[in-house]
Amino acid sequence: MNYVFDILPPLLQGTGVTLKVFLITLVLSVPFGLALALMRISRFKALGTLVNGYIWLMRGTPLMLQMLFIYFALPFVPVIGISLPDFPAAIVAFVLNYAAYFAEIFRAGIQSIDRGQYEGARVLGMTYAQTMRRIVLPQVIKRILPPISNETITLVKDTSLIYVLAMNDLLRAARGIVQRDFTTTPFIVAAAFYLIMTLVLTYGFQRLEKKYAVYDE
Amino acid sequence: MMNEAMIRAVDVHKHFGPVEVLKGVSLEVGKGEVIAIIGPSGSGKSTFLRCLIHLETVHRGTIEIEGEKLVSTDAAGHCQYVPDAEIRRICGKMGMVFQHFNLFPHLTVLQNIIEAPMTVKGMRRDEVVPKAEALLKKVGLLEKRDSYPSRLSGGQKQRVAIARALAMEPDIMLFDEPTSALDPELTGEVLRTMRELADEHMTMVVVTHEMGFAREVASRVIFMDEGNIVESRPARELFACPEHPRTRAFLENML
Numbered sequence: 270m271n272y273v274f275d276i277l278p279p280l281l282q283g284t285g286v287t288l289k290v291f292l293i294t295l296v297l298s299v300p301f302g303l304a305l306a307l308m309r310i311s312r313f314k315a316l317g318t319l320v321n322g323y324i325w326l327m328r329g330t331p332l333m334l335q336m337l338f339i340y341f342a343l344p345f346v347p348v349i350g351i352s353l354p355d356f357p358a359a360i361v362a363f364v365l366n367y368a369a370y371f372a373e374i375f376r377a378g379i380q381s382i383d384r385g386q387y388e389g390a391r392v393l394g395m396t397y398a399q400t401m402r403r404i405v406l407p408q409v410i411k412r413i414l415p416p417i418s419n420e421t422i423t424l425v426k427d428t429s430l431i432y433v434l435a436m437n438d439l440l441r442a443a444r445g446i447v448q449r450d451f452t453t454t455p456f457i458v459a460a461a462f463y464l465i466m467t468l469v470l471t472y473g474f475q476r477l478e479k480k481y482a483v484y485d486e
Numbered sequence: 487m488m489n490e491a492m493i494r495a496v497d498v499h500k501h502f503g504p505v506e507v508l509k510g511v512s513l514e515v516g517k518g519e520v521i522a523i524i525g526p527s528g529s530g531k532s533t534f535l536r537c538l539i540h541l542e543t544v545h546r547g548t549i550e551i552e553g554e555k556l557v558s559t560d561a562a563g564h565c566q567y568v569p570d571a572e573i574r575r576i577c578g579k580m581g582m583v584f585q586h587f588n589l590f591p592h593l594t595v596l597q598n599i600i601e602a603p604m605t606v607k608g609m610r611r612d613e614v615v616p617k618a619e620a621l622l623k624k625v626g627l628l629e630k631r632d633s634y635p636s637r638l639s640g641g642q643k644q645r646v647a648i649a650r651a652l653a654m655e656p657d658i659m660l661f662d663e664p665t666s667a668l669d670p671e672l673t674g675e676v677l678r679t680m681r682e683l684a685d686e687h688m689t690m691v692v693v694t695h696e697m698g699f700a701r702e703v704a705s706r707v708i709f710m711d712e713g714n715i716v717e718s719r720p721a722r723e724l725f726a727c728p729e730h731p732r733t734r735a736f737l738e739n740m741l
Binding site: 383385386388389390391392393394395396397399403404408411483484485486 | 539541567573577579580581582584586587588589590591592601602605606607634635636650654
């Protein structure tokens, strides 16, 4: 037990990195994903096709590859080539990647709303933007909570990929200690930490679902 | 009592792909008139109503609401709508009630009613709420103020939908088969609310299968078939002695 307390500080530090990547990615990729979804269903067909291609690219290649590309290869790309430090590079990759998944969830949600809702809003004089903001999206949120919850929990665990940029997230910190001390205990502690994080998320999403359960459709 | 026309539709054509659903429909509605549009399903009556409030676009013809052009067609056959903001303003003179209510399920009854006056007209909540409550009282549902639509019966939903449309203070009300989705024993309460509106001289266009309502409340009944207006006459006359054989056949089937 004492050993566990000894290894807690580096593991907690790793958890901090993990949480930082998780929270920043979540806060940025959800609105970006929503914007992508709205572009994808817009009446400007070219925009939709463009977004389609983007989603294909982001879902069609490994997140780790995207991260390596942004960190190592992007600086050498003409015109847009910029050199990013490890943390921003990881965040950019995560946001670009997760927004693609969120976009598809939002799109499915928006398209599941009955046409009558748009018509009902339209004959009351509401614009498309007002209809989306006041009528459609609030209903979409209720419907997409389960898949969003799924994606969010996956994100917690995906953050471990940042080890390829030599960043000390929870898993890499644990692995470091395992290799140093020749014991697997740090892995078990790390697993417990991941479980606690996902438990909190699960609970939060259940609360949200309950909140939205006040009305039936 | 035909003074200034509230709705003037001239030679309205509409097709879905190759299927012509409106083949030159013309209609003038005077202030305070209650028009019932009847006819078999697929006759184009709902589509015509939806064209009036721009839920469908026409391919040829002219529509004017209270003297203002919504869409017009020039001699060369080019059909031209006014700009979007104008469309919204002109269509704002009309309210519409749907067969399937289209209430907003995530909002309570009261919120359903105050939503558009607040977001569209920018009214303050404390101005709108008393008005909404008065409307709820009028349709007999004040006690359902804080219920969600899923808790209401079909008839109650439709009365809320009527109150919601009235909250925007329209000059004209359009009804698209307002009782068709209701259990028979619930149609009465909705028809009663509509009759009260007619008694207050609201201009109304009602697409309906309720022959009783058409006969008793409508000032004029229009029979549509295959995208045309076949007959348009005062209610009493049309039901007593339909001129056209198709009208006669339809009425015999219905009654």
